[in-house]
Amino acid sequence: MRDTKRRLTLQVALPLVGVIIGVLLIVGPFIAGLARSLMLWVGEDPQFSLANFAWLFTDRRIHQAALNSLICGFGAMSLSLMLGTSLAWIVSRTDVPGRELFKTLNLIPFFFSPYVGAIGWIFLVAPYSGLMQTSIGSFTGESIEGPNIYSLAGVIWILSLFYTPYVYLFVISPLQRMDAAFEDAARVHGASFWTTIRLITLPLLQPGLLSAALIVFVTSAGLFDVPLALTATKGIRTMPTEVFALVRYPSDLGRAAAFGILVTVITIALTLWQRAHLSKRRYEIVSGKGYKPRVTEIRGAARVLALTVEIVFLTTSVVLPVLALILVALSPLWTGRSNPSNATLANFSYVLFDYSLTRQAILNSLFLAVTGATLGVTISGLQSYYLQRGRGRFKGLVDALLALPLGIPGIVLSLFFLIFAIRTPLYGTLAILLIAYVARFFPFATRTISAMLSAIHPELEESARANGASWTQTMRHILLPLLRPALIAAWIMLFIIFIRELGASILLYASGTETISIAMLLLSENSVGYVAALALIQLVLLLGGFTLFRLTKVSAIQ
């Protein structure tokens, strides 16, 4: 009896630890942000005021920026959902040639920084000077303007390319594990292929799709680096770039904080809606029974279409931008035209060996990525267990609270941490970056692990417990092996995000705590060749991590 009580305590206490850490990571900076948003300085004295919030509702520029962010978020979400679900379905549910290879290749854009992707696409299609324009111009002899990458459409295009793998990751696992009996039953009862997809497959994918949609929407709307690279020069402001401008001297932290609080409230509403929507139905797609996902044979035009979707996606998201980056990185002076006879490795040599800041930045990023991902997955795993298996009365509230950072743009959370830590010894250290990274991104891991956990019917654990296994044995032999793909996917996701992270770092870094992305931003003041070289080094690092996992026979999508 006493032993049972001890086990029950462990079962409850461990997940609670994860929850408490998560709550503290959010509440501390959030309260600092809230307090700052409600303060207005009159002379030297702070006074309580709602003026910062009033400004949000009256400033025309902010409204325009908010609208632009919503357009970016909605556009990127729609395109990513369409592309990501299509790609996941093609490789998991059809016999398209090379499906195993495509399964891996589809993830490669996930390893890219969208900022780097934006830079790559600028080199590709910048008006009059992109590689595409100059290549075509060399045949026609004319100066070609080409598509306008410096626009909201350009931002949506870049965000969609690089957030499609998020959707793909969320959807492919349930698709692969879905019991074909559901779809078979529909087909046996006369449903067409599309009807089955609409009424059976997509509804069963809802948890993953909604999670992915929410993440892509808020991340796209809140991302500041791609709009900074593409639209800021055309005077097209978005909410994050406006916040960035507000934080810059002469800074108005109160208004920036008010914006963050408003966004946070909207996120709570979205999260609660998502939770309420999902709770109306059941989504268990993995049971204790044997099953095999259905593979559809595609022939003729359908096969060509599937292959075309795959090839176009990989070419536009990987091949072309990387090619552009390589050409720029090998050029001593980039003029929009590649000259192989002048190719040099000087840019690589400089950023790797001659510039101490980039060396330090690489080390800092590796430290933050490895430590942060490990901490993040540990905390998230515990939180997921609490949210999916716990019996607390306030689970809904905790879920909404833990999801808060999802909707807060990195730059705003970074601002909250800045306000929170500016008068503490944490200011200007790697530790504050590490804490901010984990606080900003652990919900990504929690969502990934929770989505998988929600698809594992508790009957498997109940069966083990009924047969005498302890809670720790059940965890070790039943749940963790089943969760392993999700845990690894979450770790890789955090590692990748941390390696390329910019939004949460931009306000918190100091001398000696620069990261790779910060170094890239600093080098952009110097030479695009250096930026391209460092971007490729970052890409190699990220792909190296991915390859290591593949070599150990463990994969996020296994």
Next chain:
Amino acid sequence: MSIAGKARLGFALLLMGLATASQAQDVPALKGLDEAARTNVLQMIEGAKKEGSLNYSDTIIQPTTNDVLVSAFRTYYGLPASFPVNYTLLTSGAMITRIEQELAANRITFDVAAIGSPTWTFERYRAGAFMNYRSREYDAYQDVIKAGLGVDGAFVLNGGYAQIPIWNADILKFDGKSYRDALNAAVPGRFSIGDVVQSESHLTTYAGLRQVLDVDFFKEVAKKKPTFVGRSEQSAQRILTGQDVIAFGGNPSRVHQSNQKGAKLRILYPSEGFTFLPQLTFILAKAPHPNAAKLWIDFILSDAGQKILADKEALISGRANFQSPIPDIAPNFSSLKIIKVDWEKMTADQLMKYREEWISIFNP
């Protein structure tokens, strides 16, 4: 250890000490100094060695130039090659934001900074943010200090630059003399101006230009739908690749550096005059490495430091009788037609009004 062993060790240490002292006595920084000044510099060198490093930041100096500067700095004072000089290149807005945050946090990481934002620099000086250090090199900067580009014993320019029209001679044949000519040469949608919202130095430039160019001129600029660029490299890059045919906010440093790699960029010092942006350099009051910081200020303002900055960065020296090695790109200070602005009297509020005016014209 035996007594003989201890004696040998002591003798060896004495020899090492004498060798080090002898080396220190020979360093270039000490040449021509009187005994008191020599003692002072030697004490600072020893202090810097104990402090162990130097952190400085600038908005112009490229990392490659920094490498040359740091190497010369170590040689100048006989510091070991391992003496760390940590350099951070920042945009003007980013630097101000960082320093403001560090001041608010009372946790200063930079020792020395240099920035082309005189209004902010004067404001911070008045607030007591800078260390009082009257470098002996200040003697050579009295003319520019009288011209309002520094405060004796607090800060002075380590060089200056302009944000002026630049173009690619391979793409545009332009022989205009004025801002008006540059505007006439601008192709709608294919020229850039400095982003006054994002950049303090472009805001400063705009505030200066408004002394000689009226609002209507800028309204004409706005009609041609310019691109707003915050970073000088970005505007130079757009000119290099042909995205833009002319940039109003080009930086002579980038022109010089690109041309050294084979480009054919050109600059115009307009007949209306131009806003001279002094890179005002100072030591922060609570600098973590004050001795190293003082040595750096002495070095960067010296003839040796100024030659490197002029040669590598095309900065215009404020040092008396300094001869520019590249007068076509970085003319001598005395030959320039600089727009007169009293930066000491210009307040941050006035500057913000210029920013609001710019926003109302360009509606970015």
